[in-house]
Amino acid sequence: MAEHDLIDTPDAGEHAASNDSTSTSAVVIGGRKLSIEEVVAIAQHRAPVALNADPAWRARIQRGADFLRRHLAAGATVYGVNTGYGDACVVDVPMELVEALPLQLTRYHGCGMGHYLNDAQTLAVIAARLNSLAYGFSGVRPVLLERLADLVNHRVLPRIPAEGSVGASGDLTPLSYVAAALAGERDVMFEGRLCDVRDVWSELGQTPLTLAPKEGLALMNGTAVMTGLACLAFARADHLTRLTARLTALCTVALDGRAAHFDATLFEVKPHAGQAEAAAWIRDDLKGRDDTPGHRLQDRYSIRCAPHVIGVVRDALSWVRRDIENELNSANDNPLIDPDNERVLHGGNFYGGHIAFAMDSLKVAVANLADLMDRQLALLVDVNFNNGLPRNLTGAAPARAAINHGFKAVQISSSAWTAEALKNTMPASVFSRSTEAHNQDKVSMGTIAARDCLRVLELTEQVAAAHTLATVQAARLRLRIDNSTPVPAPLQTFMESVSAQSPFVDEDRALEHDLRALTARIAACELLQDYRGGPQA
Template identity: 80%
Template sequence: MAEHDLNGAVADTPGMTAQRVVIGGRRLTIEDVVAVAHRRAAVSLNSDPAWRARIQRGADFLRQHLASGATVYGVNTGYGDACVVEVPMHLVEALPLQLTRYHGCGMGDYLDNEETLAVIAARLNSLAYGFSGVRPVLLERVADLINHRVLPRIPSEGSVGASGDLTPLSYVAAALVGERDVMFRGALCSAREAWRALGHEPLTLAPKEGLALMNGTAVMTGLACLAFARAAQLARLAASLTALSTVALDGRAAHFDALIFEAKPHAGQAEAAAWIRADLAGRTDTPGHRLQDRYSIRCAPHVIGVACDALSWVRRDVENELNSANDNPLVDPDSGRVLHGGNFYGGHIAFAMDSLKTAVANLADLMDRQLALLVDDKFNNGLPRNLTGAAPARAPINHGFKAVQISSSAWTAEALKHTMPASVFSRSTEAHNQDKVSMGTIAARDCLRVLQLTEQVAAAHTLATVQAVQLRLKLNGATMIPVPLQRFMSTVAGMSAFVDEDRPLEPDLRAVTASIAAGGLMAPTDGAAA
């Protein structure tokens, strides 16, 4: 559909809904950033004249402050350890472009489109806070990057998380000035070509605008928003797979009685137990079963609950960072001050991502242990070895989910390995000016990798558990499958058929993993971790 951009022009945004996220003068949520990243929303700058006037006052005040002979870091001084170097006035206008250029040294995989959009949205919101001394036109052009899908190619490696995400964000700044390559209308082209196609000239950065774009935590924060959303989905899915595993193993729903969780009042585990009870609604335990199921079933709410409770404070810290002025120096036109500080330091995001990746890896371990019970005929209460669905005459040569469980174990091990905290690996850099750094962007990238691996484990567990319930129905025709779980199984069956004869399951696993990552394979009952 067609969307109007900030200057009244029409932008082509195929597949986008009419939803808009307003930037400036309001608090953004993680969900706002995720909506922008997944192309469910465009962005608009706040139309309030008072907010727009304040942005302009910041830029005007900075100009006046410089004209009075004041010294402002990164505006008429060198950068970092070179802050003692005075920049002559005739070079001040050229300084921002130099910053963008010498930081063009990123390496590693490029951020994907969703990650890039999340990063740009986070940077735009910080600049719109009104303490960065940038012009309104800069905010308009950053919004254009989102609405017109002019997506910088941002290398994922090269940031130590203080002084912010300098190197990766240099690719955003470079795109604005018409340098380096961007993805535009589905193809790789130069940034200058993209702006020409949109009828704009590349931006000439004003003093401090290069620094304002680059000196902040937008990369780690944008990635953290995406990580939060995926972790919340996984927590809910792990609860549903626990319920489904309980049915498949002919286990006990009584382990999730509400009174148990009232007696140990962690909100997260009570929420997880409530999800499992909802998914098992109407199921009663059969007398004579094993009195207590194994820990990976019985204690599942206690494992999932840690992730749920972590998500509550992770949201707080990520959204505080998202809604902050996190560059340096800060420019306050109302008090007439320039404040030199360290808001670019990404410590809160670093710790949040280090913690979240550990909670998520524990979900991988939980699901892998449940899967191990399902495939092992010594523990699965009568199901076929490796969940093979082959006819008896063909059973000796069929191995069902044997290799899937091996792969799941490999993915789980790698996820657990990545839980080494990044935030403790500060390195002194830049002539010992940046002598204590956050490593927040590395922590966020690690968290996303743990999420990817855990989603693969969840896909394996999903396929195996649906197979196991179908086999249970063949064994015990009267087995009661609660309606929520029936709906869940039907959704999965649309992506992967029952495995009777062995077949390569990679296509099925990839389809289910992609659906989990995108939020398409949702839990069978309403609710989400928050």
């Protein structure tokens, strides 16, 4: 189905999900393109989903399932429907066993390991799979899409182990847990408790779904896990770029640095768009300090070159968005069922190479943000480089200064988190392994890349939390030294927001709880509520 074949639904956001009466704005699935931000809204419980009400779209979905039934009845051979899976595609499945085959697929793939995906990750995965199947090339029935929507809207969350996918033939093992939940097998989280999914369907007044031919394969043979995780990673990386820019501006104040390093002309003559964007954010935050000369003619690289580091991430995000949203809005299982031309297309759209490369690249770019912030933090705590601030940013009275160490240990921890983030930048996509009797002999490792990226983001958010607390402390200490230091309004508002959660550190105290609370705000993209029109999705 070409882009122009998608059904135009300009008022799609006005369709509320029938089983979520608390929302007036559902994300409509089917006949339209889904954005990263919509997936994040679903994952963060800010929006339910609703299947497109357009009869033409629904009829097209049904035509695909009907054609597949007729095709099989005519004696055609369709991979994974009346054949074995993978290397066993040469094994014919008798017609009397065709109906049993989908459930068998879900069962033998129930071998995932590692930690379970959290609620937001699980919802993002389901949204990605639902949107792909709603494209209309998978030969599934409308009722399957309805049940996937039920998982989202009723928060029936399969427990999906994170490990076990090589990223082609799609995310088979982790997605088997979604398919099994629809079929009434395995455990789910529901209303905060671990439940047998059959009990949950009964509580909701429904029965488990009997998977039709190909529906098990359609649910599992795709890139939904890596793509759902990539959507969340994109949003968090976007937020981190904005936060790093703000902290650079506040560091400039705290270190009594020069706003002139972010002059627009500098970035007009080296026209990388992301670099100019980051410099503009910092410049806006420093309005009112334009003529402040600073201690040094040129600030150190981690301040002066911050837009050049942040800009790499901003420019990367532009093509990362393109590739994630292309994957999100694609039919990526195998075989594909063309309901309009009544063809079965055997191919390899389950291969997650674009997501793998995007996530490998993004984790490198994000780790550079960790390194940048860690270097800025090192300047702040060191009396040799912080332009007159107290050693380790201690706020203690002079009589107590000898036994107070301020942010010394926070900087050590930040360095540890940064080192671990940098260590995790090894690309996953180059570690293809031949599997499954050399049928899957070149695989993407896209899901491992996405999980690596999320881990790098987690570590970088911890660095950002440490840097935020330290930079706010440093700015307050600068004002203590010279209360006439100009602090532009956006930075004042930011300092107040942080200080409301983590007060000024005069006497040493354990900062773990402050750091954890602030890291959670950063991971949820909530720290910059006052910034650029509200929190970033």
